[in-house]
Amino acid sequence: MAPKGKVGTRGKKQIYEENEATLKFYTRVILGANAIYAAVNLLVFYSSSTVWTWLLLMFALAVYVGSYRSMSAMAKPVFAEDGNLLDGGIDLNMEQGMAEHLKDVILLTAIVQVLSSISSYFWCLWLLAPARALQLLWVNFLGPWFTAESPSAPEEVNDKKQRRQERRQMKKF
Numbered sequence: 001m002a003p004k005g006k007v008g009t010r011g012k013k014q015i016y017e018e019n020e021a022t023l024k025f026y027t028r029v030i031l032g033a034n035a036i037y038a039a040v041n042l043l044v045f046y047s048s049s050t051v052w053t054w055l056l057l058m059f060a061l062a063v064y065v066g067s068y069r070s071m072s073a074m075a076k077p078v079f080a081e082d083g084n085l086l087d088g089g090i091d092l093n094m095e096q097g098m099a100e101h102l103k104d105v106i107l108l109t110a111i112v113q114v115l116s117s118i119s120s121y122f123w124c125l126w127l128l129a130p131a132r133a134l135q136l137l138w139v140n141f142l143g144p145w146f147t148a149e150s151p152s153a154p155e156e157v158n159d160k161k162q163r164r165q166e167r168r169q170m171k172k173f
Helices: 012-044 051-074 098-115 120-147 159-172
Strands: 085-087
Touching (some): 012 085
16 A cells, blocks of 8 residues: 655755765676676687677777766765755656666666677677667657647638638738
8 A cells, every 4th residue: 555645755865875875886787797798708718809899898888987977977966165965966766867777778788798708699689778769769759749639620711701811812902
């Protein structure tokens, strides 16, 4: 049974602490995925690593850096000169926020990177990210725009109104 009344809001300090914990968790995910990938592909199978191995690692690192820096910029707290917390930053754990999509990108990249230690074909799973972006674009913007009902057609002008308009046009000339 759902609780009655207003849903409790979280304070600045709680948002700040949760953001710090979230950033710490995703730092560990990124480091763990890179450690596994480096251990398997660059240490164990170093002789069979190709240029693609390095390029895909650089791609994953670029995705990690971009997503993580965006999240940390969103969660940047503001402190007063005396050290008091003025703003805890944007809540990274808020549902349906941009941070949720950034966290999904980090997790998808980590999963794909670890699975690519088994086979390089797992990098194709990264195509799920643009597929999800297109799905969100369709559901939130394009679909409603294309399927929206057209405004009601103007009423057909009856003969009397049409003749009146024609007379007014003739008077102007």
